[in-house]
Amino acid sequence: MKSAVLVFPGSNREGDVARALELVTGVKPTLVWHADTSLPAGTDLVVLPGGFSYGDYLRCGAIAARAAIMDAVRAHAARGGLVLGICNGFQILCESGLLPGVLVRNARLRFICREALLKVERNDTPFTRRYAKGAVVRYPVAHGEGNYTADADTLKRLEDDGRVVFRYVMADGRRDDTQVLNGAANSIAGIVSEKLNVLGLMPHPENHVDPLVGPTDGRALFESIVGALERA
């Protein structure tokens, strides 16, 4: 499995996700600079890591979404290639039009850095096949702008098509849209594209992969990708 991790000025989780990918797949990913115009030949997975690309200037992810490498990412996605955007990567995917909606300032204006409980809404995507449908998992979150918003039509389309893959839930596993940590519409933490090959999520699965540092709930996401590519 060949993965490429994009690096923008201000990305800071590329090391975390590269480490997680190497741990799970046994292969080191290639780091790809934003000004490059092509992905390494044979790339299976493109990862847009977390961080603060361009210092969050203008809007989170707005400038990175217009970087030279993004045309190659769009072409990769159009071919059905896998794309994973985590945190700032999710913001970039929304700004680039690869995913609908936008991530705005957290409802209570605070930067949230803690563990979040998420429900895996479906396990028939390339990113979640190693989870049980409806499983509740723990991933850390660290963001100031994770409040997912879209117009009513877009939200309805996402729900009707079952494109919400991860949702924030309470300690008892229930969804409560009035108590979402960041105010996200419909408790949305992560969504996929129509063809299920582009996933964007605010929480960080790459930080829960090693028993040395805590829970390993994030591992199955990377194992899912390996499994999906083997099957393809």
Added chain:
Amino acid sequence: MKARVLVTLKSAVLDPQGKAIEGALRSLGVPGVASVRQGKVFDVELDTTDAAKAEATLKDACEKLLANTVIETYRIEFVG
């Protein structure tokens, strides 16, 4: 020519920053403030004197980068 582009949140979009500023004005005792919404201002210098051309350029800039039309609207004003 010089232009000013104003980008503001659509009225249906919650503006927590505006709300916080509104609260701060209230706690400072500034009277008569009913509500505050925060936006962005871009002062742009264009190397043309053709107003129609300048407007087309700025519209393009807004649609491509300056505004996220999912949540924001923009207004173009010419100054001077």
